[in-house]
Amino acid sequence: MNWQTFLVIAHIIGTSLGVGGVTLSDLYFFKILKRGKISEDTLGLLKTISFAIWIGLIILTLSGFGFLILLRLTKPELGVLYSPKLWAKLGIVAIVLFNGLIMHWKVFPLLESNVGKSLNSPEFSKKAWMAFTTGAVSFVSWYSALILGAWRTDFSFLTISTAYLTLVAGAIIIINIVGYYLIKKSAKI
């Protein structure tokens, strides 16, 4: 196996872990909201998925930089390092990283403090937007990175950033509306 193949495989594994993890965690989170309560087991499951996403992010970043090293050493004349798509992907990965840190800093403690309690409480509702917003950013970012990696057309940095930010803004609004609706609905059950 040559380095190129190894890096492609690692990059796919990293992306799969991230995209799969973020999809599962968002689905589980909506299930929690529908139920109106979070158990110790479900929180443990969310933490395990989050760990898998971190591993995916590390593999994705290391293999991504591996590609850059390979290109730098073998084909510097290509100038791939100034590709707008590459910089857009790097920006998105940086957003995924900081969003993940905010999740660990704010969202997991919020969920931990509400284990076994009704989520339709003023304390949870007041801070639930953080969970919805970081969830939306994470979801859109991972899928955007996947799509940008697979889509072979060249776009300008402005086009990619505008499309990405529009999708992030849309997802934040939709997930906040659906999330608060589910919290209210769970209280009536």
Place this chain on the structure above:
Amino acid sequence: MSSLLQNALIWHILLGLFGICFFVAVLVGLTRANKSQKFLKISSLFGLLSFIGSWITGGYYYVVHYGNVVKPIIKEGAYPWAHNILMESKEHIFLFIPFLSAIVFLAIWLGKGRFNKPVGALSFLIVIFGIAIALMGMAVSGAVR
């Protein structure tokens, strides 16, 4: 470029990335309700060692190869600012990252959990600087055509 220089460049990048990952781990460890001192100690130790390794390999590449071969190509090319601004900034920021890492390492190993807030703030700064340096390094590398 000799294989020693190639290896120096590769390890400079990889160890720098490992360093960032370990300090992200310190940040994640600090957000936990039950903070594991063992996890924080190991992450900060490996983070510090990674940055020192990246410092040595990067320094060797810079002194032996970059200044004589790469820098003139960049300065005569289409992106001279890649050296004048980015590499100059990168050099100076990179000089004190291992020192910042050493402070975090010592605060975790000797502080027994007393300095969690400053350790978190410094680790965040290290991650930000690390990412900025990685991106600047990419931009500088891209200017060599």
